[in-house]
Amino acid sequence: MKHRLLKILACPIDKHHPLELKEFETDKEEILSGLLLCSECGRFYPIMEGIPSMLPDDLRTEKRELEFLKVWRDKLPPEVVDDGRPFKLKSSE
Amino acid sequence: MEPYSPGEDTFLLADMVNRYPAKISLEIGVGRGLITTILAKMSEYVVGVDISVDATKETGRVLATLELLQNVDLLIADGATPFTPETFDLVVFNPPYLPSEEIVDRSVDGGTGGISVPIQWFTASLVVVKKAGKVLMVLSTSSKLEDAISLFLKTCNVRIVARRRLFFEELVALEITKRC
Numbered sequence: 001m002k003h004r005l006l007k008i009l010a011c012p013i014d015k016h017h018p019l020e021l022k023e024f025e026t027d028k029e030e031i032l033s034g035l036l037l038c039s040e041c042g043r044f045y046p047i048m049e050g051i052p053s054m055l056p057d058d059l060r061t062e063k064r065e066l067e068f069l070k071v072w073r074d075k076l077p078p079e080v081v082d083d084g085r086p087f088k089l090k091s092s093e
Numbered sequence: 094m095e096p097y098s099p100g101e102d103t104f105l106l107a108d109m110v111n112r113y114p115a116k117i118s119l120e121i122g123v124g125r126g127l128i129t130t131i132l133a134k135m136s137e138y139v140v141g142v143d144i145s146v147d148a149t150k151e152t153g154r155v156l157a158t159l160e161l162l163q164n165v166d167l168l169i170a171d172g173a174t175p176f177t178p179e180t181f182d183l184v185v186f187n188p189p190y191l192p193s194e195e196i197v198d199r200s201v202d203g204g205t206g207g208i209s210v211p212i213q214w215f216t217a218s219l220v221v222v223k224k225a226g227k228v229l230m231v232l233s234t235s236s237k238l239e240d241a242i243s244l245f246l247k248t249c250n251v252r253i254v255a256r257r258r259l260f261f262e263e264l265v266a267l268e269i270t271k272r273c
Contacts, residue, residue: 004138007177011175045175053169054170
């Protein structure tokens with residue numbers, strides 16, 4: 001994902017804009033791993049293998065996303081660990 | 094989920110997309126990336142979404158091979174839902190339009206009358222397309238085409254810009270312009 005996309009991204013659930021970007025892994029201009037956070041509803045959207053995933057809750061894959069969160073545990077903001085939506089890392093551990 | 098493979102409907106949309114230069118365009122359902130490669134040449138900036146992880150990745154590989162990724166961003170999303178309002182000049186899609194009681198295969202099942210999913214995509218597109226911006230889509234006479242068009246006409250001008258006859262149906266390419 002490139003930074004330019006942030007200008008037009010909104011939370012698919014409540015349309016909040018702008019979303020907050022947390023970068024975990026980058027290659028030049030490209031964000032390979034990270035999170036997009038909605039400060040309105042508290043949802044996180046993962047950027048995995050360079051691709052942001054902005055699906056509604058019922059289409060998200062809990063297992064894949066929790067595995068991703070575990071990989072980046074040390075870089076996660078506390079609110080995602082304790083209170084992340086739709087999945088909490090803490091309760092799954 | 095398997096990406097949708099290009100069919101007659103894709104080619105009809107491809108012919109149409111070739112005639113619409115734009116500053117910023119959105120493609121819903123990139124599938125295997127055929128339309129995306131055309132948009133990349135016709136638009137200054139293209140955003141492509143698909144609900145399928147595999148489709149998004151495959152389109153990324155196709156664009157990378159053709160060195161077309163400079164002005165294209167891809168993401169996984171359910172239609173036009175994750176964008177700011179009035180953002181795009183052009184929204185393009187070949188929606189699933191097979192009449193179905195429920196949605197089992199998201200790449201082909203269009204829901205009730207084959208227009209329930211196309212109408213959902215249209216409604217979300219209307220929010221993110223600019224005033225006087227355009228939505229280009231393909232529908233089939235095997236779905237309740239007239240019902241869909243009357244709904245589009247409430248907020249938009251609709252023009253049929255191409256038709257293609259197949260064995261049991263006719264495919265119709267629509268240019269839908271947002272009035273206000």
